[in-house]
Amino acid sequence: DTEVTQTPKHLVMGMTNKKSLKCEQHMGHRAMYWYKQKAKKPPELMFVYSYEKLSINESVPSRFSPECPNSSLLNLHLHALQPEDSALYLCASSQYVGAPNTIYFGEGSWLTVV
Amino acid sequence: AQSVTQLDSHVSVSEGTPVLLRCNYSSSYSPSLFWYVQHPNKGLQLLLKYTSAATLVKGINGFEAEFKKSETSFHLTKPSAHMSDAAEYFCVVSDRQTGANNLFFGTGTRLTVIP
Numbered sequence: 476d477t478e479v480t481q482t483p484k485h486l487v488m489g490m491t492n493k494k495s496l497k498c499e500q501h502m503g504h505r506a507m508y509w510y511k512q513k514a515k516k517p518p519e520l521m522f523v524y525s526y527e528k529l530s531i532n533e534s535v536p537s538r539f540s541p542e543c544p545n546s547s548l549l550n551l552h553l554h555a556l557q558p559e560d561s562a563l564y565l566c567a568s569s570q571y572v573g574a575p576n577t578i579y580f581g582e583g584s585w586l587t588v589v
Numbered sequence: 590a591q592s593v594t595q596l597d598s599h600v601s602v603s604e605g606t607p608v609l610l611r612c613n614y615s616s617s618y619s620p621s622l623f624w625y626v627q628h629p630n631k632g633l634q635l636l637l638k639y640t641s642a643a644t645l646v647k648g649i650n651g652f653e654a655e656f657k658k659s660e661t662s663f664h665l666t667k668p669s670a671h672m673s674d675a676a677e678y679f680c681v682v683s684d685r686q687t688g689a690n691n692l693f694f695g696t697g698t699r700l701t702v703i704p
Contacts, residue, residue: 515697516697517679517694517696518633565633567633574620574621575621577635577638578692579635580633580635582631585630
């Protein structure tokens with residue numbers, strides 16, 4: 476079963492709020508990812524975790540803070556976001572980082588910043 | 590350097606007719622190639638992948654793609670379109686040079702299926 480589960484599916488938050496997006500996979504994958512996708516665009520990589528350690532941060536602003544509590548869970552903490560941060564946030568996982576590993580995506584969390 | 594070009598931003602077909610979504614890639618190493626589909630307001634679902642085995646790859650929902658190294662192409666086809674195929678399709682490449690930044694995405698092709 477190739478399933479990545481994300482919650483919540485929809486989130487509306489004010490610019491001063493603190494909220495979190497959550498992601499879970501039970502495939503035994505050791506690499507997990509956060510992507511951001513704007514309308515009509517391909518996903519853009521934000522963060523990569525490998526063996527629960529942050530290995531890639533694609534110059535993401537500090538108002539986005541990732542956390543990997545264990546090998547199955549990945550969180551994205553949000554604070555003081557801007558309206559332009561409104562997007563679909565996709566979590567993904569793969570057995571390991573790097574080719575030829577296949578990346579599996581979740582359904583995404585739709586974030587609206589007001 | 591790796592890159593992916595999806596030659597059509599929008600393809601429109603009638604239900605029951607063949608589908609062809611074109612993808613060309615650039616890779617310095619032996620690439621892995623993927624097609625993902627994204628239905629409206631959904632996440633990305635893996636359709637099929639090529640990772641240096643058979644060059645003709647069969648995926649889910651009747652889709653298949655052929656890896657042609659000489660043409661650096663990985664076009665996606667389906668013999669007969671169904672209404673449920675209407676979605677955005679992304680061609681993606683990765684290779685051992687990309688490292689942890691695992692995937693290079695094409696810009697996407699929106700498939701419309703006309704009843």
